[in-house]
Each structure stands twice: as C-alpha cells, then as structure tokens.
Amino acid sequence: MNSLSTVSPSIDPRKTAPNRGLSDLLEPYQSDLSQVREMIAERIFRQEGFGELLISTGGQADWKEWDHPDWLLRLLESGEDSASKSTPLRMAEHLVSRGGKLYRATLILVIARTLAAENPKTVTLASALELIHLATLLHDDVIDNADLRRGKPSMPTLFDNAPAVLMGDHLYARAFEMLSECEIMRIVSATCRATSAMCRGEVEQLQWIGRHSIPEEAYFRLIEMKTAALIGCCSESTAVLCGREDLAEDWYRFGNTLGLVFQMADDLLDFTSDPETLGKQTGSDAADGKYTLPLILFRERIGGPEALKNFLSEAGGPEEIADRLREEGILDQVRERILELQKICHEQLDRLLKDCRDDDSLEILHRLVDFTGSRTR
Amino acid sequence: MNSLSTVSPSIDPRKTAPNRGLSDLLEPYQSDLSQVREMIAERIFRQEGFGELLISTGGQADWKEWDHPDWLLRLLESGEDSASKSTPLRMAEHLVSRGGKLYRATLILVIARTLAAENPKTVTLASALELIHLATLLHDDVIDNADLRRGKPSMPTLFDNAPAVLMGDHLYARAFEMLSECEIMRIVSATCRATSAMCRGEVEQLQWIGRHSIPEEAYFRLIEMKTAALIGCCSESTAVLCGREDLAEDWYRFGNTLGLVFQMADDLLDFTSDPETLGKQTGSDAADGKYTLPLILFRERIGGPEALKNFLSEAGGPEEIADRLREEGILDQVRERILELQKICHEQLDRLLKDCRDDDSLEILHRLVDFTGSRTR
Numbered sequence: 001m002n003s004l005s006t007v008s009p010s011i012d013p014r015k016t017a018p019n020r021g022l023s024d025l026l027e028p029y030q031s032d033l034s035q036v037r038e039m040i041a042e043r044i045f046r047q048e049g050f051g052e053l054l055i056s057t058g059g060q061a062d063w064k065e066w067d068h069p070d071w072l073l074r075l076l077e078s079g080e081d082s083a084s085k086s087t088p089l090r091m092a093e094h095l096v097s098r099g100g101k102l103y104r105a106t107l108i109l110v111i112a113r114t115l116a117a118e119n120p121k122t123v124t125l126a127s128a129l130e131l132i133h134l135a136t137l138l139h140d141d142v143i144d145n146a147d148l149r150r151g152k153p154s155m156p157t158l159f160d161n162a163p164a165v166l167m168g169d170h171l172y173a174r175a176f177e178m179l180s181e182c183e184i185m186r187i188v189s190a191t192c193r194a195t196s197a198m199c200r201g202e203v204e205q206l207q208w209i210g211r212h213s214i215p216e217e218a219y220f221r222l223i224e225m226k227t228a229a230l231i232g233c234c235s236e237s238t239a240v241l242c243g244r245e246d247l248a249e250d251w252y253r254f255g256n257t258l259g260l261v262f263q264m265a266d267d268l269l270d271f272t273s274d275p276e277t278l279g280k281q282t283g284s285d286a287a288d289g290k291y292t293l294p295l296i297l298f299r300e301r302i303g304g305p306e307a308l309k310n311f312l313s314e315a316g317g318p319e320e321i322a323d324r325l326r327e328e329g330i331l332d333q334v335r336e337r338i339l340e341l342q343k344i345c346h347e348q349l350d351r352l353l354k355d356c357r358d359d360d361s362l363e364i365l366h367r368l369v370d371f372t373g374s375r376t377r
Numbered sequence: 378m379n380s381l382s383t384v385s386p387s388i389d390p391r392k393t394a395p396n397r398g399l400s401d402l403l404e405p406y407q408s409d410l411s412q413v414r415e416m417i418a419e420r421i422f423r424q425e426g427f428g429e430l431l432i433s434t435g436g437q438a439d440w441k442e443w444d445h446p447d448w449l450l451r452l453l454e455s456g457e458d459s460a461s462k463s464t465p466l467r468m469a470e471h472l473v474s475r476g477g478k479l480y481r482a483t484l485i486l487v488i489a490r491t492l493a494a495e496n497p498k499t500v501t502l503a504s505a506l507e508l509i510h511l512a513t514l515l516h517d518d519v520i521d522n523a524d525l526r527r528g529k530p531s532m533p534t535l536f537d538n539a540p541a542v543l544m545g546d547h548l549y550a551r552a553f554e555m556l557s558e559c560e561i562m563r564i565v566s567a568t569c570r571a572t573s574a575m576c577r578g579e580v581e582q583l584q585w586i587g588r589h590s591i592p593e594e595a596y597f598r599l600i601e602m603k604t605a606a607l608i609g610c611c612s613e614s615t616a617v618l619c620g621r622e623d624l625a626e627d628w629y630r631f632g633n634t635l636g637l638v639f640q641m642a643d644d645l646l647d648f649t650s651d652p653e654t655l656g657k658q659t660g661s662d663a664a665d666g667k668y669t670l671p672l673i674l675f676r677e678r679i680g681g682p683e684a685l686k687n688f689l690s691e692a693g694g695p696e697e698i699a700d701r702l703r704e705e706g707i708l709d710q711v712r713e714r715i716l717e718l719q720k721i722c723h724e725q726l727d728r729l730l731k732d733c734r735d736d737d738s739l740e741i742l743h744r745l746v747d748f749t750g751s752r753t754r
Contacts, residue, residue, distance in 0.1 A: 165516055165519055173573035174573060177566055189558070196554070199543050
C-alpha cells in the first residue's frame with residue numbers, strides 16, 4: 001500500500017547507498033507510521049459515532065469502490081457486518097486510501113529524527129497534519145464535482161455532498177484538536193495560515209479553469225497555495241515541536257520548495273503515467289480545463305493560447321497529447337525544472353542540518369526529496 | 378440593525394430598572410462591538426483578496442439581496458464600484474447580516490465585564506467565535522440546499538455551493554488563527570470540541586429530517602450539539618481568558634443551558650413570528666421536515682407520528698398550524714419550558730458571580746438571559 005516503496009532510481013544519489021531502496025530506508029519509521037494510521041482512524045471513528053450517524057444521511061450516496069490499505073480493511077471488517085458496509089465506512093476508506101501514502105506524516109517523522117528529538121508528540125503532529133490533508137481532499141471532491149467548464153454541476157448530487165462537507169469539517173475540527181494537544185501555539189497558527197492558503201488556492205484554481213492563457217506565475221502561485229503551503233507547514237511545525245523555533249522560517253522555506261516539487265511531479269504524472277499505476281485517468285487535468293506547467297510551456301512553444309486550444313481540441317486523446325509533449329522535449333523541460341528545485345531542497349537541508357550526526361536520517365531525508373520529484377504515483 | 382434592541386419586556390425583571398431597555402443597557406459595549414465588526418470584516422476581506430478571488434468563480438451564483446447593517450454598507454461602498462457589486466461582497470453581506478445580531482460576541486463581552494477583566498483579547502475572542510458561527514452558517518446553507526425530503530437536490534447548484542464551501546473553510550481558518558492569538562490552548566481545544574459537535578448535530582439533524590417520530594430526547598441532543606455547544610464554548614472560553622479556569626466547567630454549563638434557551642426560542646419563533654419581523658418565511662422548519670419541540674409536544678397530545686403527519690398534510694399553511702398549536706396551549710407549554718431553563722441560567726449566574734460587585738454588568742447579563750428566551754427575531 002505504501003507507494004513510497006515504488007521510488008524511482010535516485011536522481012541525486014549523494015550519500016545514498018546504491019542498492020538500498022527507500023522502503024528499506026523507511027523501515028525504522030514503520031512503527032510510528034502505524035501509530036499515525038491508528039490515530040487517524042481513531043479520530044475519524046471515535047466514540048461519538050460520527051461514522052454511524054452518516055449512515056442514514058449518506059445511504060443514497062453512490063461511493064465508488066476504492067482500493068484501500070490492508071490495515072483499514074481489517075479495521076473495518078473487524079467490527080462491521082460486511083454485508084451492510086455503510087456509506088461512512090466507504091467514505092472513510094475512500095479518504096484514507098487517497099491519503100494512503102502518508103507523505104506528510106513521513107516527512108514530519110523523518111525531519112524530527114534528523115533534529116534528534118524523540119518527542120512523542122511527533123506522531124500526534126503527523127496525524128493532525130494528515131487529517132488536515134484528508135479534510136481538504138473531501139472538500140476538494142465537493143468542488144471538483146461541479147463541472148465548471150460548462151457552468152453546470154454534474155452528478156453526484158448535492159445530497160451526496162452533504163456528508164462530504166460535514167465529514168471534512170469534522171476532520172478539520174479533529175485535526176485542530178490534535179494540534180492543540182501538541183501545546184505549541186505557533187503550530188496552531190502556522191496550520192491556520194496553511195489551511196487558509198489552501199482555500200485561496202482552490203478558489204484561484206477555479207478562477208483559471210478552462211483559461212488557456214493562465215500565466216506561468218499564476219500556476220506557481222496556485223500550487224504554492226494548494227500544496228506547498230501545507231508541506232511547508234509540516235516542515236516548520238516539526239522544527240518548532242523539536243525545539244528549533246529559531247530555524248522555523250528556514251524549515252518552512254524548505255518544505256515549501258519541496259511542496260512545489262511534489263505538485264509539479266504530480267502534474268507531470270498526469271501526462272507520463274498510465275491509469276493503472278496512477279489509480280485514475282491520465283490526462284484528466286487538461287480534460288478538466290486545468291492547464292499545468294507542461295501545457296503552459298508547450299503553449300509558449302507553439303505560439304499562445306489559441307494554438308493550445310486548437311491543439312487540445314484536435315488531439316485524439318491523452319496519449320496523443322503526451323506523445324507530442326514528449327517529442328517536443330516539454331516533459332524533459334519540466335523534469336529539469338523539478339531537478340532545479342530539488343537541488344535547492346538538498347542545499348537547504350545541507351545548511352539546516354550541518355550539525356546533524358545521524359547519517360541514516362540525513363540520507364533518508366535526502367532520498368525523500370528525490371522521491372518527491374520522481375515518484376510514479 | 379442590532380436586534381438586541383428589540384427585546385421584549387423582561388420575563389424575570391430581577392434587578393432591572395423597569396424603564397430601561399436592553400439597548401440602553403448595552404450602550405457600554407457598543408465600542409467593543411464595533412471593534413468586533415471591524416475585526417470580522419478585516420479577516421474576511423484581508424490582504425490576500427479572498428473576496429476578489431471569488432468574483433469569477435461565484436459570478437453565476439444567484440445570491441439574494443439581503444438587509445445588511447449600515448457599517449457594512451459603508452465599508453462595501455467605500456472601496457467598490459457599486460454598479461458591479463460582486464458576488465463575494467454579496468456573500469459577505471449575506472453572512473455578516475445573518476450573523477448581524479452578534480449574539481455570541483455580546484455574550485462574551487458582557488461575561489468578561491462581570492469577571493472584572495478588561496483583557497484586550499476579549500474582542501479577539503468575541504470576533505473569532507462569531508467567525509466560527511458564520512462559517513457554520515455558510516456550510517449549513519450548502520447542506521440545507523439539498524432538498525432531502527425527496528432525496529433529490531434542489532437548485533442552487535453545486536456550482537453555487539463551491540464558493541460557500543471554500544468561504545466557510547476560509548472563515549474557519551481565520552477564526553482559529555484569531556483564537557491562537559488569544560494564546561491559551563484550552564480555548565483552541567474547547568472550540569474544536571464545539572465545532573465537532575456542530576458537525577455531528579448537523580449530521581444528526583439530516584438523519585431526522587422528515588421523520589415525524591423524532592423523540593423529544595433526540596430534539597434536545599440535536600439542539601445541544603447544533604447550538605448550545607458553541608454558546609457553552611463562548612462562555613467557557615471567556616472565563617478561561619479572564620483567569621477563571623477554575624470555574625470553566627461551570628461557565629460551560631451556564632452557556633450550554635443558555636444555548637438550549639436560544640435554540641428553543643428560535644424554534645418557537647418559527648411558529649409565532651411573522652415573515653417581516655423574522656426575515657424569513659415562518660413555518661419553514663416543518664415545511665423542511667424538521668419537527669421541533671412545539672410539534673413534538675403537539676404530537677404527544679394528538680396521538681403520535683401518524684396523527685402529526687396527517688395534521689401537517691391537511692393543514693392549510695403555517696398560520697393554521699400555528700393557530701392550532703396556540704389553541705391547544707402548546708406554544709405556552711414551550712414557553713414554560715424555556716422559562717424553566719432561564720431560571721436555571723439565572724441561578725447559575727447567581728452562584729458563579731456571587732462576588733461580583735459590578736451591578737450594571739450583572740444586570741445586563743441577567744437581562745441577556747431574559748432576552749435570549751423572549752426575542753422576536
């Protein structure tokens with residue numbers, strides 16, 4: 001389930017032992033990551049029976065079947081009549097499996113170890129920020145379900161969305177509750193800033209949908225708000241929790257840069273992956289009117305928004321679009337940009353961790369930076 | 378704009394000077410309430426231009442015209458081309474005017490003064506908890522727009538709801554940011570609990586929609602989560618902010634009881650008010666399949682859920698329903714219940730504030746309890 005194990009060959013091998021995969025390297029974190037999974041599940045389902053309450057309201061929601069991690073399957077099957085698997089449980093599977101990589105939690109746990117701070121609250125922080133991420137996924141679903149290109153909503157209906165809105169709010173509340181358990185106010189306010197940025201990013205993204213003229217700067221501003229702000233917050237909050245408030249801003253900048261890498265790689269995957277590996281249709285960004293860096297660079301190559309519009313409307317399908325971008329060298333150009341930012345991340349880490357003597361943790365963190373830019377899903 | 382000034386004659390006059398209205402009594406708080414309004418507007422519109430961003434996304438949303446307070450009108454007109462008044466501004470008007478009573482903020486300011494603590498953060502706390510309330514209003518709108526009785530969504534469409542979901546999330550983030558500025562973790566966690574309770578209340582409310590058999594206990598559990606939890610949190614947080622953490626639980630219980638009074642009075646108004654005073658159609662709860670205390674008590678009188686269902690389907694309209702409830706003495710019975718809870722509130726205050734020597738503040742707080750149960754809108 002953990003897609004971090006599907007890492008590509010390291011781009012910048014640096015201190016990495018050549019024959020160790022990231023999954024081997026992450027072995028020391030598996031126990032903490034299990035705790036994160038349990039903590040998330042506990043907060044989603046905990047005593048008030050939020051899950052059960054959703055049964056009768058969401059009973060008509062047509063949640064798709066999702067791949068889900070084994071641990072969740074066991075959890076769900078243990079206490080449940082499998083014949084009547086209810087909507088809230090499906091919702092929970094859905095959202096936990098979408099967030100199944102636990103990328104943000106992993107980053108937090110790895111940074112904490114480079115800072116040599118075995119703070120038990122690290123797991124709480126990691127769980128809280130994963131919950132924030134899950135909450136945004138749920139609300140993004142509500143937003144994305146609106147077929148905005150034609151200005152009309154698509155199904156699923158509002159009725160289906162009521163549980164998603166409420167479950168998202170519930171997860172936000174639970175996440176902030178866990179953050180308050182970390183007992184450091186700066187972590188709460190940092191997360192507020194990130195959450196607010198994500199809202200604005202989503203709003204600004206809606207604004208650009210279907211507009212072939214989206215400037216490159218707007219794209220970067222968008223992904224900075226949508227993705228990089230929260231990953232920056234993960235990095236900053238870990239530093240604060242581990243007693244390095246003096247370097248919190250630098251850690252924010254590191255996480256922020258890493259977040260840009262994360263989203264640029266994500267946007268690239270929409271062209272380079274295949275549906276089976278990616279778990280969703282490739283080419284869906286362009287089909288949804290979201291023009292990301294590859295198409296922005298391609299547009300500049302072929303002469304502007306009108307040319308891009310014509311190309312997309314005449315292209316046979318996602319493969320044809322991807323092939324053309326590959327032939328034109330656009331995909332390599334995007335990879336170059338990603339590499340540049342990864343290089344900055346490595347340099348930031350060298351500065352921030354020059355006193356770190358834990359070579360294993362250091363290596364893992366650098367490999368995580370590599371993984372972020374070269375993942376296959 | 379301030380409906381607190383439309384207070385009915387005090388039910389329990391106590392220490393109240395007979396000829397002073399609540400609006401006169403609240404005079405000392407007007408300056409603080411103005412600050413609350415400015416702080417709320419500032420957070421809604423502040424630098425990132427969240428408002429402007431919404432323009433192009435929400436442009437098709439059909440927001441109704443709303444009555445709005447003068448101060449907001451001035452604010453909006455000062456910087457805006459009034460010919461192109463934009464959707465986000467309408468949204469902001471809508472939500473600020475719906476929350477225009479500033480009931481929660483007023484409660485916080487009044488309690489703080491009885492505790493003799495002139496803490497400048499009181500205004501921040503009051504603004505933050507009003508913002509939480511506004512955020513829930515926005516999301517409730519999304520939920521309520523689903524016509525759940527027939528299992529199908531009504532218009533407005535999902536497209537209209539995207540800005541409401543995002544604006545709500547934005548306000549939550551801003552509210553927690555302000556709470557973190559109060560620098561007391563217990564206030565953050567108390568608000569998380571209240572927010573989570575409101576989500577669960579909304580979910581449970583959806584569950585009971587259209588069900589004539591809703592038990593009285595379910596009704597009280599619902600309004601406890603939907604309304605009383607946040608008002609309890611206002612009261613608790615004020616005590617904590619003012620250095621009375623030792624009495625925080627008792628203050629929570631006071632606010633919680635007061636919140637029940639607030640919602641019971643609200644549900645009663647749906648039968649006793651007129652559309653002009655109330656600002657919305659009366660009888661809308663029953664029309665939406667939400668059966669509140671008056672109909673629950675009436676149901677027990679006339680023989681059960683089937684009888685209630687038949688009565689409602691045969692009744693000519695809201696007036697006929699209200700007249701029948703009045704004739705049967707049901708409305709007076711609800712008023713009795715409200716009075717009982719108000720009496721408990723007064724007693725709680727007597728215990729909590731037995732050392733308070735500020736007779737003016739004490740009087741205002743007791744009058745606020747009276748107002749809560751007898752307001753006309």
